[in-house]
Amino acid sequence: MSRWQVENIGVDIGAHAIALRRGAQRTTLKAHGGDWAALGAELTQLLPARARLLVRVADCWSRTFLLEPPAGISGLRDCRLLLDARFETLYGQAPADWLLQADWQADAPMLACAIPRGLRQALAGFSLARVLPALLQDWNRHCAALPADGVWCAAADGVVNLLLWHKARLQLVRQQPGQDVDGLLALELARLGVALPAARFWSGPAMPAGWTQLEAGA
Known part of the structure; x- marks a missing residue:
């Protein structure tokens, strides 16, 4: 590769490890436990200055x-x-410590996400093609092909995710x-007063009978 050519590199920040994807090459690094400055310093040492990163952030x-x-x-x-008020209510954390974004619309529910501000600052020296939570990346990947009504359950990196749509x-x-x-599924279905949809999608181990596997991951 020419030294002037931009290289797209995947950075998958997991709960216990960080995976770098450079074409067919895969490299695994030890996670820094939320020490984003240390992560940024290591990536700066390992990756070319002209790298463009596609960052996937685990749901934890x-x-x-x-x-x-x-x-x-x-x-x-x-x-x-x-958005700030909702985030603080849900998580009990200061919105100022996070970067929050949503698919802005005032007349319908908005899908919102947040990543630690320290992580974004640690990546400031790189060109960023995207920085997305794992759940949001997987939803964007699959949503157009899903039926009009359904439920998706996913368990990864010590977090349970549940999405329901109608x-x-x-x-x-x-x-x-x-x-x-x-x-979690039983609690939320009872709270909403709705039945389990016929279209059921699952990501993670131990898929129950009657569900369809939905691939998760970069």
């Missing part, structure tokens, strides 16, 4: 949630204030630590 390090704007809200500023619109996005997919 990122947040993905649904934001439902109340009637009458208008304007991006109001949506951002609502008429091609998300109704629910939930994340919680642990591996109790069954418990």
Whole structure:
């Protein structure tokens, strides 16, 4: 590769390891346990300065949630204030420590996500093609091919994810630590007063009978 050519490199930040993808080459690094400055320093040593990174952030390090704007809200500023308030309510953490983003719209539920601000700062020396939570990346990858009604359960990196949609619109996005997919699913279906959809998708080990495997990962 020419030294002037930009190289796309995948960086998968997992719970216990970091995987670098350079074409067919795969390299595994030890995770830094949320020490983003140390991660940035190691990547700076290992990767070429002209690298363009495609970063996948495990759900244990990122947040993905649904934001439902109340009637009458208008304007991006109001949506951002609502996003900050919703994040703090859900996670009990200061929004200032995170970078929050959403698919901004005032008349429908918005899919929102957050990554640690320290992680983004650690990657500031690189060109970034994308930095996405794992759940959001997988949803973007599959959503167009999914049926109009369905449920998707995924367990990875010590986090349970649950997404429920009806008429091609998300109704629910939930994340919680642990591996109790069954418990989370039963709780949320009862709370919403809805039945388990016929189209059921699963990512992770021990897939139950009657579910369809949905591939997760970069």
